[in-house]
Amino acid sequence: MRLSVIGCGYLGAVHAAAMASIGHEVVGIDIDERKIATLAAGEAPFFEPGLSEILADGIASGRLTFTTDFAAAAGAAVHFVGVGTPQVKGGYAADLTYVNAAVDALLPHLSEGDIVAGKSTVPVGTAASLAPRITAAGATLVWNPEFLREGFAVQDTVDPDRLVAGVPAGPDGERATGILREVYHPSIAKGTPFIVTDYATAELVKVSANAFLATKISFINAMAEIAEVAGADVTMLADAIGHDVRIGRRFLGAGIGFGGGCLPKDIRAFSARAEELGRGESVAFLREVDDINMRRRERAVELVVQGLGGSVHGKKVTVLGAAFKPYSDDTRDSPGLDVAVRLHGLGAVVSLTDPEAIDNARRQHPQLTYVADRDEALTGADAVVLVTEWDEYRRDLTPEHAASLAAGRVVVDGRNAFDPAAWRAAGWTYYGMGRP
Numbered sequence: 001m002r003l004s005v006i007g008c009g010y011l012g013a014v015h016a017a018a019m020a021s022i023g024h025e026v027v028g029i030d031i032d033e034r035k036i037a038t039l040a041a042g043e044a045p046f047f048e049p050g051l052s053e054i055l056a057d058g059i060a061s062g063r064l065t066f067t068t069d070f071a072a073a074a075g076a077a078v079h080f081v082g083v084g085t086p087q088v089k090g091g092y093a094a095d096l097t098y099v100n101a102a103v104d105a106l107l108p109h110l111s112e113g114d115i116v117a118g119k120s121t122v123p124v125g126t127a128a129s130l131a132p133r134i135t136a137a138g139a140t141l142v143w144n145p146e147f148l149r150e151g152f153a154v155q156d157t158v159d160p161d162r163l164v165a166g167v168p169a170g171p172d173g174e175r176a177t178g179i180l181r182e183v184y185h186p187s188i189a190k191g192t193p194f195i196v197t198d199y200a201t202a203e204l205v206k207v208s209a210n211a212f213l214a215t216k217i218s219f220i221n222a223m224a225e226i227a228e229v230a231g232a233d234v235t236m237l238a239d240a241i242g243h244d245v246r247i248g249r250r251f252l253g254a255g256i257g258f259g260g261g262c263l264p265k266d267i268r269a270f271s272a273r274a275e276e277l278g279r280g281e282s283v284a285f286l287r288e289v290d291d292i293n294m295r296r297r298e299r300a301v302e303l304v305v306q307g308l309g310g311s312v313h314g315k316k317v318t319v320l321g322a323a324f325k326p327y328s329d330d331t332r333d334s335p336g337l338d339v340a341v342r343l344h345g346l347g348a349v350v351s352l353t354d355p356e357a358i359d360n361a362r363r364q365h366p367q368l369t370y371v372a373d374r375d376e377a378l379t380g381a382d383a384v385v386l387v388t389e390w391d392e393y394r395r396d397l398t399p400e401h402a403a404s405l406a407a408g409r410v411v412v413d414g415r416n417a418f419d420p421a422a423w424r425a426a427g428w429t430y431y432g433m434g435r436p
């Protein structure tokens with residue numbers, strides 16, 4: 001099928017390349033000329049495992065093209081809209097400027113019978129408000145939220161847990177459903193659940209999934225706070241409650257909390273939208289989820305201060321990680337980067353390293369010192385803080401090797417990813433998050 005994908009960021013670029021990889025003819029469109037030039041050259045504009053390969057294959061096959069010209073969307077049967085919906089400046093709500101602009105730019109190129117498939121994460125009610133403009137152009141709007149995780153984006157797009165489509169009632173909706181089934185045929189044929197619903201449910205599925213995940217993380221971080229005053233170990237607690245299949249161990253990783261371009265802004269936008277709908281109290285707990293999450297960053301800072309005897313001023317602190325999670329170079333709302341900035345603010349001489357995210361981190365916070373090489377970053381450190389559990393640190397860095405480089409013996413494990421006994425045996429004073 002011929003498809004267009006509007007917006008070529010973390011979501012759109014992966015979607016375009018993944019759709020080409022399953023045999024569709026895809027044009028990716030974005031207003032950012034540099035990003036389009038990079039993608040057209042077959043290079044990924046950001047770090048995402050497996051993306052470069054499918055981009056290069058798609059371009060070589062002739063099925064995948066990229067352009068800044070919206071006219072190239074003409075002739076596609078389905079137009080996916082995957083532009084960003086960031087948090088508005090000075091508020092909690094989602095900024096729909098890019099969604100509206102993408103729809104406006106697409107409208108003149110739509111033909112009778114085209115499908116416009118919204119993928120961006122939007123406040124409930126957005127699809128209903130966009131639909132009249134799209135219907136007037138003879139096309140049908142569906143809402144087809146995306147659940148990909150950065151770091152696993154290609155796999156999640158080609159082989160998702162589930163597909164969700166919010167469609168209008170009646171024959172247009174039935175026809176659109178049939179077309180989406182064709183688009184996702186390889187995955188549906190493998191048994192991926194395909195849930196067809198109305199616009200509002202589809203939009204809410206997306207935000208409630210992220211709200212649930214964020215709540216799960218803050219729940220375990222709240223238990224970490226209690227564990228800290230009670231002398232308990234939150235990681236063992238998580239293991240024990242996680243054995244209950246109704247609870248499950250995944251997303252019970254206590255530490256410095258969640259960040260990235262999705263969870264933080266999505267729970268805030270959800271709160272804002274619920275307020276608009278007169279049901280703010282229904283998701284009032286999301287404010288608490290956000291507060292717990294932010295407190296854990298400060299807790300990591302406190303532990304470094306404590307470890308260094310009450311002040312970090314003038315001390316060299318090596319921060320391992322800048323990305324909001326491993327296998328990503330994304331530093332948007334990165335908890336680890338925030339910890340580094342707070343330590344810098346307290347007068348620490350912060351040396352920050354990350355295998356992929358240094359360029360993005362430097363653009364956001366040029367005041368920090370970035371060191372590409374892990375061992376060079378560790379050399380002479382008074383304290384070491386793990387904030388992103390890359391394999392390079394979690395698995396490959398032994399406490400003995402770290403001790404051979406660092407000047408001090410204080411380690412703060414912001415992700416509970418190190419083995420405390422091993423670090424202590426090598427002479428380190430180990431601080432975990434919610435562990436004695």
Ligand code: UGA
Pocket residue numbers: 121146147148149150151210213217250251252253254255256257258259260261262263324325
């Ligand atoms: C999240 C969702 O997991 C995806 O399903 C969703 O599609 C995506 O947002 C989106 O809306 O686009 P992502 O932002 O890539 O995906 O990252 P996650 O894997 O959810 O991790 C988010 C944050 O939570 C990271 O900072 C991670 O370190 C943290 N986290 C995760 C924990 O602190 N503890 C855990 O146990 C798990």
